[in-house]
Amino acid sequence: MSDAMANSGVLITGAAGFIGSALLRAFAAGGDGPVTALDLREVPLQERLDGVAYEHGEIRDPTLKEVIARVKPRTVVHLASVVAVGGDDRRDYEIDVLGTRNVLEACLAAGVGHLIVTSSGAAYGYHADNPVPLRETDPLRGNEDFPYARNKREVEEMLARWRNDHPQLRQTVFRPCTVLGPTTNNQITALFERSVVTGLSGTVTPFSLIADSDVVAALAQAVRTGKGGIYNLAGDGTLSLREIAQLNGKPFIPIPPAVMKGALWLLHALGLTKLTPQNVKFIQYRPVLDNTRLKSEFGYAPQLDARAVFERYRDERPEPMS
Structure with a gap:
């Protein structure tokens, strides 16, 4: 019997995160x-789930190989990655790129048969000439001046x-677009929740x-079927920032891209934001992902389209503390 046949169960990296903790519950x-x-x-004892073994470790640490060799999972779901934009570029690279390499090497050494990775639609890059929609066969260009997309x-x-x-080592690679749930709180939701939603003129976003x-x-x-492949992960349809503002009952003000870049330059120079003028393309050229392969080849149809995703976020999110 091969090592892969002898392995059993699933190991999730980044298991205490937003998606990881929800997957654990599932x-x-x-x-x-x-x-x-x-x-x-570390997950506090009172928050640990029955039937789950908890390991404390970092994907960049060489001892990861020892952990995976000891656990011998059949499947590894690799969710540990950098989510926030504008952090420590070197540290982000070490986590996303070198950490993933460490996971790959540990999986191979331990005889893991299936690796599931969450990448990102950002891998396509934020470019004015991106196809609309982007399909899995389109080139991955990232952005050299945007470390998250480059990584x-x-x-x-x-x-x-x-x-x-x-x-x-069979791979399933998902490329999610913007992930939104009632408890999501990040730089994207900050755009939605300001008293006035600002966008860029000359672009639908x-x-x-x-x-x-x-x-x-x-x-x-993916864990239960073992099906490999590369799949965009997006609901049907899109919402513009203007539409999001309307659904959220907020006014929308479009700003020329040059003005936005100048404002970010000043705010960054004053230490008031981690964003730079280069980040304007993050709003200006949003990747629009095609989900045909997800539905037809992988066999999963998202339950909520873009509008329903936002309305669920809007209606079910916790009330802000006073």
Whole structure:
């Protein structure tokens, strides 16, 4: 019997995160074999789920190989990554790119049969000439001046090399668009929640959206079916910032891109924001993701379209504390 055949259960990296913790809850009821949660953050004993083994560790740490070798999972779901834009560029690279390489090497050494990775639609890059919509066969260009997108592209280039060199480690790669749930709180939702929603003139700024519940369901399906492949992860349709403002009952003010770049330059120089003028393309050229392959080949149809995703976020999010 091969190592891959002898392995069982699933190990989730980044298991204490937004999606990781929800995926754990989906598996905690049992039926999927042993479940192991790995995260840099310690989960308090009172918050731990029955039927889940908890490991404290970091994906950049060489001891990750020892953990995966000891657990011997059949499947690894790799969710640990940098989410926030505008952090420490070197640290972000080490986590996203070098950390993923460490996960790949640990999986191969331990005889893991299936690796599921959440990449990002940002791997396509934010470019004026992006196809609309973007399909999985379109080139991954990232952005050299946008570390988040560049790192996601490098991760996918590495994954492609590993698919060629180590086909015994089957891969499922998801490229999510903007993930939104009632408890989402990040730089994207900050755009929605200001008293006045500001966008850019001369661009529609269409947001592809996917519900956190749909992301979890697609990941769980990948674990349970073992199906490999590369899939955009997006609900049907898009919403513009203007439409989002209207749905949220907020006024919308379009600002010329040059004015926005100047404002960010000044705010960044004053230390009031981590964003730079280069980040304007993050709003100006949103990647619009096609989900045909997700539905037809992978066999998962998102339950909520873009409008329903936003309305769920708007209607179910916790009330702000006074």
